[in-house]
Amino acid sequence: MGIQERKKRERERRRQQIMVAAKRVFSEKGLNKATMEDIAKEAELSPGTLYLYFKNKDELFSSLSLRILQYLNIRLEHIISSERELKEGERITALKEAMYDVYEFDPVMLINMFHLQSSETLKNLSPQLLKNIRDLSQSSIRATAKLFTDGIENGTFVDEHPIALAGIAWALFSGVVLWEESKRIIDEEKNYLKETLDVAFEIFERGIRRRPPPDEPSGGE
Amino acid sequence: MGIQERKKRERERRRQQIMVAAKRVFSEKGLNKATMEDIAKEAELSPGTLYLYFKNKDELFSSLSLRILQYLNIRLEHIISSERELKEGERITALKEAMYDVYEFDPVMLINMFHLQSSETLKNLSPQLLKNIRDLSQSSIRATAKLFTDGIENGTFVDEHPIALAGIAWALFSGVVLWEESKRIIDEEKNYLKETLDVAFEIFERGIRRRPPPDEPSGGE
Amino acid sequence: MGIQERKKRERERRRQQIMVAAKRVFSEKGLNKATMEDIAKEAELSPGTLYLYFKNKDELFSSLSLRILQYLNIRLEHIISSERELKEGERITALKEAMYDVYEFDPVMLINMFHLQSSETLKNLSPQLLKNIRDLSQSSIRATAKLFTDGIENGTFVDEHPIALAGIAWALFSGVVLWEESKRIIDEEKNYLKETLDVAFEIFERGIRRRPPPDEPSGGE
Amino acid sequence: MGIQERKKRERERRRQQIMVAAKRVFSEKGLNKATMEDIAKEAELSPGTLYLYFKNKDELFSSLSLRILQYLNIRLEHIISSERELKEGERITALKEAMYDVYEFDPVMLINMFHLQSSETLKNLSPQLLKNIRDLSQSSIRATAKLFTDGIENGTFVDEHPIALAGIAWALFSGVVLWEESKRIIDEEKNYLKETLDVAFEIFERGIRRRPPPDEPSGGE
DNA sequence: TATGAATGAGGCTTCATTCAT
DNA sequence: AATGAATGAAGCCTCATTCAT
Numbered sequence: 001m002g003i004q005e006r007k008k009r010e011r012e013r014r015r016q017q018i019m020v021a022a023k024r025v026f027s028e029k030g031l032n033k034a035t036m037e038d039i040a041k042e043a044e045l046s047p048g049t050l051y052l053y054f055k056n057k058d059e060l061f062s063s064l065s066l067r068i069l070q071y072l073n074i075r076l077e078h079i080i081s082s083e084r085e086l087k088e089g090e091r092i093t094a095l096k097e098a099m100y101d102v103y104e105f106d107p108v109m110l111i112n113m114f115h116l117q118s119s120e121t122l123k124n125l126s127p128q129l130l131k132n133i134r135d136l137s138q139s140s141i142r143a144t145a146k147l148f149t150d151g152i153e154n155g156t157f158v159d160e161h162p163i164a165l166a167g168i169a170w171a172l173f174s175g176v177v178l179w180e181e182s183k184r185i186i187d188e189e190k191n192y193l194k195e196t197l198d199v200a201f202e203i204f205e206r207g208i209r210r211r212p213p214p215d216e217p218s219g220g221e
Numbered sequence: 222m223g224i225q226e227r228k229k230r231e232r233e234r235r236r237q238q239i240m241v242a243a244k245r246v247f248s249e250k251g252l253n254k255a256t257m258e259d260i261a262k263e264a265e266l267s268p269g270t271l272y273l274y275f276k277n278k279d280e281l282f283s284s285l286s287l288r289i290l291q292y293l294n295i296r297l298e299h300i301i302s303s304e305r306e307l308k309e310g311e312r313i314t315a316l317k318e319a320m321y322d323v324y325e326f327d328p329v330m331l332i333n334m335f336h337l338q339s340s341e342t343l344k345n346l347s348p349q350l351l352k353n354i355r356d357l358s359q360s361s362i363r364a365t366a367k368l369f370t371d372g373i374e375n376g377t378f379v380d381e382h383p384i385a386l387a388g389i390a391w392a393l394f395s396g397v398v399l400w401e402e403s404k405r406i407i408d409e410e411k412n413y414l415k416e417t418l419d420v421a422f423e424i425f426e427r428g429i430r431r432r433p434p435p436d437e438p439s440g441g442e
Numbered sequence: 443m444g445i446q447e448r449k450k451r452e453r454e455r456r457r458q459q460i461m462v463a464a465k466r467v468f469s470e471k472g473l474n475k476a477t478m479e480d481i482a483k484e485a486e487l488s489p490g491t492l493y494l495y496f497k498n499k500d501e502l503f504s505s506l507s508l509r510i511l512q513y514l515n516i517r518l519e520h521i522i523s524s525e526r527e528l529k530e531g532e533r534i535t536a537l538k539e540a541m542y543d544v545y546e547f548d549p550v551m552l553i554n555m556f557h558l559q560s561s562e563t564l565k566n567l568s569p570q571l572l573k574n575i576r577d578l579s580q581s582s583i584r585a586t587a588k589l590f591t592d593g594i595e596n597g598t599f600v601d602e603h604p605i606a607l608a609g610i611a612w613a614l615f616s617g618v619v620l621w622e623e624s625k626r627i628i629d630e631e632k633n634y635l636k637e638t639l640d641v642a643f644e645i646f647e648r649g650i651r652r653r654p655p656p657d658e659p660s661g662g663e
Numbered sequence: 664m665g666i667q668e669r670k671k672r673e674r675e676r677r678r679q680q681i682m683v684a685a686k687r688v689f690s691e692k693g694l695n696k697a698t699m700e701d702i703a704k705e706a707e708l709s710p711g712t713l714y715l716y717f718k719n720k721d722e723l724f725s726s727l728s729l730r731i732l733q734y735l736n737i738r739l740e741h742i743i744s745s746e747r748e749l750k751e752g753e754r755i756t757a758l759k760e761a762m763y764d765v766y767e768f769d770p771v772m773l774i775n776m777f778h779l780q781s782s783e784t785l786k787n788l789s790p791q792l793l794k795n796i797r798d799l800s801q802s803s804i805r806a807t808a809k810l811f812t813d814g815i816e817n818g819t820f821v822d823e824h825p826i827a828l829a830g831i832a833w834a835l836f837s838g839v840v841l842w843e844e845s846k847r848i849i850d851e852e853k854n855y856l857k858e859t860l861d862v863a864f865e866i867f868e869r870g871i872r873r874r875p876p877p878d879e880p881s882g883g884e
Numbered sequence: 885t886a887t888g889a890a891t892g893a894g895g896c897t898t899c900a901t902t903c904a905t
Numbered sequence: 906a907a908t909g910a911a912t913g914a915a916g917c918c919t920c921a922t923t924c925a926t
Contacts, residue, residue, distance in 0.1 A: 014906095032253045036900060046908045048902075057900065160420065167400050168393075168421045175396025179388050199381065200389045207428030235889090256916065267891045272918065456910090474695045477895060488912045493897065602862065609842050610863045614831075617838020621830050624800070641823065642831045649870030698920060700888095709887045711923075720921065 015053050018043050019067060022060055023106055031061055058124040062133065064109050069136035072102050076143035083147075088156050091147050092169075096201045099173040100194065110177065141166055157208045165208065172200050236274050239264050240288065243281050248329035252282055279345040283354065285327070286334040290357035293323045297364035304368075309377050312368050313390075317422045320394040321415060331398065362387055378429045386429065393421050457495050460485050461509065464502050469550035473503055500566040504575065506548070507555040511578040514544045518585035525589075530598050533589050534611075538643045541615040542636060552619065583608060599650045607650060614642050678716050681706050682730060685723050686769055694724055721787040725796065727772050732799035735765050739806035746810075751819050754810050755832075759864045762836040763857065773840065804829055811871075820871045828871060835863050 021043030025034045036057055040047040054060040075098035079091070086094060103110055125133075144166035151157035157165070180193045242264035246255045257278055261268040275281040296319035300312070307315060324331055343351060365387035372378040378386070401414045463485035467476045478499055482489040496502040517540035521533070528536060545552055564572060586608035593599040599607070622635045684706035688697045699720055703710040717723040738761035742754070749757060766773055788796075807829035814820035820828070843856045 035898085040909095047900085048909060049907055051901070052906070160424075164417060164420050167417055168397070168424060171396030171400040171417075171421065172389075172393055173396065174399050175392030175394065176389070178395050178399070179392040196385065196388060196392075199385050200392065203381075203389060203428035204424060205428075207424035207426070232889095257918080258916085268917085269892065269919075270890055273889070278917070453910095478897080479895085489896085490898075490913065491911055494910070499896070602866075606859060606862050609859060610835075610839070610866060613838030613842040613859075613863065614835060615838065616841050617834030617836065618831070620837050620841070621834040625804075625830070638827060638830055638834075641827050642834060645823075645831060645867060645870035647870070649866035649868070699922080700920075703888095710921085711888060712886055714922070715885070 011053075018045065018050060018053055018060070019064060021045075023064055023067075023109060026061065026064065027106065027109060055126060056124060059126060059129060062125055062129055064106075066129065066133055066136065068102060068106055068109055069133065069140060071105050072098070072140050073136055073143065075101060076140060080143055080146055083150065088151070088154070091151065092201065092205050095144065095147055095169060096173075096197065099170070100197060103173075103177060103193070110174075141170075144169060151208075155210060158210050160208065169201075169204065172204055173197065176200050232274075239266070239271060239274055239281070240285060244285055244327060244330060247282060247285065247333060248327075252333060276347055277345055279342050280347060280350060282333075283342070283346055283350055285330050287350065287353055287357065289323060289327055289330055289334060290354065290361065292326050293319070293361050294357055294364070296322060297361055301364055301367055304371065309372070309375070312372065313422065313426050316365065316368055316390060317394075317418065320391075321418060324394075324398055324414065328398070331395075362391075365390060372429075376431060379431050381429065390422075390425065393425055394418065397421050453495075460487070460492060460495055460502070461506060465506055465548060465551060468503060468506065468554060469548075473554060497568055498566055500563050501568060501571060503554075504563070504567055504571055506551050508571065508575055508578065510544060510548055510551055510555060511575065511582065513547050514540070514582050515578055515585070517543060518582055522585055522588055525592065530593070530596070533593065534643065534647050537586065537589055537611060538615075538639065541612075542639060545615075545619055545635065549619070552616075583612075586611060593650075597652060600652050602650065611643075611646065614646055615639065618642050674716075681708070681713060681716055681723070682727060686727055686730075686772060689724065689727065690769065690772060718789060719787060722789060722792060725788055725792055727769075729792065729796055729799065731765060731769055731772055732796065732803065734768050735761070735803050736799055736806065738764060739803060743806055743809055746813065751814070751817070754814065755864065755868050758807065758810055758832060759836075759860065762833070763860060766836075766840060766856070773837075804833075807832060814871075818873060821873050823871065832864075832867065835867055836860065839863050 018039070022034075022039045025038045025042050028034075029038065036047050036050055039060070040050055043050075050060065054063065076095075079086070079094045079098060083091065141163065145162040148157060148160070148162035148165040148169075152159055152162060176197050177193065180196055239260070243255075243260045246259045246263050249255070250259065257268050257271055260281070261271055264271070271281065275284065297316075300307075300315045300319060304312065346354075362384070366383040369378060369381075369383035369386040369390075373380055373383060397414065397418050401417055460481070464476075464481045467480045467484050470476070471480065478489050478492055481502070482492055485492070492502065496505065518537075521528075521536045521540060525533065567575075583605070587604040590599060590602075590604035590607040590611075594601055594604060618635065618639050622638055681702070685697075685702045688701045688705050691697075692701065699710050699713055702723070703713055706713075713723065717726065739758075742749070742757045742761060746754065804826065808825040811820060811823075811825035811828040811832075815822055815825060839856065839860050843859055
């Protein structure tokens with residue numbers, strides 16, 4: 001039915017509207033200090049309406065995590081699918097940029113996502129949502145690992161287990177985010193995430209890239 | 222007065238008793254789901270007693286973070302002071318091990334510590350505690366940077382700004398912790414922090430270590 | 443919008459409902475022994491609802507004081523505005539009656555109002571409410587003083603600073619209220635506020651009224 | 664027994680020490696904001712010790728009220744007993760000064776005393792203390808009334824019921840205290856209790872003093 | 885007698901959630 | 906579907922009071 005379809009789409013639009021508002025509020029105040037009323041106000045809706053679209057606060061929050069994971073997945077899949085067009089050296093750069101965009105997409109939610117871990121929070125989630133989150137997370141890991149698998153196979157990278165490399169790349173990213181964040185707190189200065197991340201990835205790449213054959217002098221070092 | 226001394230020690234013991242209980246409860250439930258009553262019960266004390274030793278919930282939580290920072294500092298200072306006895310290659314290894322021990326010391330609090338950052342939480346802290354946290358954090362950064370300064374000066378490391386290297390090392394560490402943690406959640410499996418961390422640091426070191434002089438062919442490879 | 447208007451009125455009605463309940467509970471138990479739950483029960487509402495209409499306990503209490511001040515002001519303004527219609531001797535009587543009505547309006551809150559003064563309590567008030575209270579208080583003083591200014595100007599009263607007279611009139615009133623109240627406590631008898639107040643004001647008036655002209659020999663002067 | 668006697672005196676001294684401290688703390692913070700620990704600190708004792716001398720907080724507070732009443736009584740009795748030495752006009756002045764001294768003795772406690780009235784508070788008092796308070800209050804009223812009885816009897820005062828006059832005198836006093844206090848709050852200025860009280864009592868006396876016989880011109884005035 | 889650490893009841897307040905409109 | 910007033914459970918924290926030393 002066209003009318004059914006339209007309703008469904010309308011419903012989805014409303015969900016997005018709420019999530020956009022929630023993202024802003026969670027980013028500003030954190031999971032706990034943000035109230036459902038804050039979010040309702042930001043979405044220009046009433047508190048009661050939120051519950052027509054999300055079972056409860058935890059599920060609304062988790063949906064946002066899911067959204068980041070989805071975005072991450074899209075970006076990673078895009079890199080994989082255009083792998084052929086990318087020169088060897090560009091792949092890790094593409095990965096890094098994808099990660100940075102994910103961060104830009106929602107810096108605070110990214111950090112908060114790590115706190116989804118409380119088993120108490122997980123208990124409140126609907127099984128469907130929980131499954132989604134797990135699937136997307138695994139998919140992201142696999143996609144990232146694929147990049148390294150290829151690199152290893154075609155001899156660009158020193159042989160390492162690709163899953164481990166994927167993890168380290170991601171760890172590097174999340175770690176830099178946290179590090180910059182905590183430096184900012186301590187120093188009350190602005191942070192320089194992008195630069196730090198560039199250096200970190202340069203080092204990482206240097207560490208895993210197979211050195212050019214000896215007869216081609218490694219370039220005055 | 223011996224009696225004064227004993228009282229002071231008794232008081233410190235009680236503080237520790239509460240912190241041990243708090244650590245357990247925070248680890249299990251997280252900062253927000255853990256209630257003061259939970260902690261009191263775990264410590265086999267009444268809620269009111271907690272407030273004789275900690276100004277409020279945030280301060281109790283922060284004190285635990287402080288403990289980790291203190292431990293981290295001790296470990297780092299130890300490395301610095303015994304630098305001469307360590308061979309070149311051992312320094313980063315020592316750093317990594319220190320970080321790993323810090324993780325072992327209190328895995329969950331380490332993760333939670335990254336969330337101390339909410340300015341709302343910081344407002345509730347006593348100035349003294351806040352200063353301690355900041356001082357220890359800065360001291361840790363400086364100590365870590367020192368390791369890299371030395372490495373750069375004696376030509377072991379490719380020239381990079383030592384603070385940046387220190388940051389990346391720490392970022393690598395915290396990132397791996399988080400990564401492993403989230404993998405554990407997703408896979409419901411045990412985590413392999415130590416191995417992952419070993420690989421990560423090996424790559425890191427490879428990336429920043431100056432290659433041996435050309436007359437000693439860097440390994441036909 | 444008619445609908446907006448109705449909602450506003452509904453809201454005001456609810457506020458009044460709460461204030462009526464609060465007044466009863468505060469009167470019976472005093473500011474400190476009265477709990478928000480007591481008031482909620484008396485108003486047949488839940489505790490949370492009170493906070494939809496009043497910022498906190500102090501503000502609810504102060505709002506009641508404000509109500510008395512408002513009533514006092516209305517009465518005083520009425521006297522001022524109908525001054526011409528009042529014979530000279532009737533003005534102080536009108537003042538006294540106004541004061542007595544204020545007492546009748548809410549005896550216990552009148553007494554409690556004197557305790558609004560704790561600066562700790564004042565700190566919790568919203569700036570708007572604080573301003574209202576101050577403005578109304580000042581307005582009351584000025585209105586009362588006006589009565590005496592006029593009396594002095596037309597030669598009815600012995601020349602005294604009108605503000606001082608206003609203060610003394612009001613002091614007489616509040617003092618009699620307290621005195622009667624404490625007598626009631628001590629004697630466990632009913633109090634006789636009205637009679638005592640009549641006598642007090644008669645004496646007061648006698649003390650400030652200029653004696654009739656000498657040709658009617660009330661006594662040399 | 665001399666030793667029993669000494670112990671009793673020692674005990675009384677300790678009681679006084681506590682009351683002095685309590686008076687200071689109650690004056691500064693009011694009945695509710697003052698904590699037993701505050702008082703203990705001020706008295707340089709431990710909280711537990713307070714309970715060796717006073718049944719509970721209410722009783723400690725009430726004892727202070729009792730102390731003011733005792734002081735008031737002493738002053739009034741002194742006036743009564745030296746009545747003969749006082750000229751007619753000096754009696755009310757002496758009364759006023761006594762009242763002022765009572766105020767000076769402990770301004771805030773005087774105001775707080777009016778709040779002893781909460782029946783909840785009274786319930787907590789020991790029967791003995793309650794009786795003392797009642798007796799002293801009645802005694803004060805009678806003593807004050809005596810001054811007016813005499814004034815009326817010897818023709819100085821216009822005939823009024825002396826109890827009423829006593830009440831009004833006292834009301835005037837307490838009213839002025841409150842009035843000045845509330846003016847101070849509103850205007851954030853210093854108060855001028857003594858001056859206001861002088862004027863009030865002058866008016867009061869003028870109002871009740873029998874005018875001199877007409878043949879003796881009241882003094883050109 | 886004095887201590888002061890410990891208690892634990894209870895107050896104020898918040899806020900996720902519901903439900904009558 | 907949307908509202909938003911109302912709910913009431915639950916959390917943090919205070920402080921009068923007790924009791925083992």
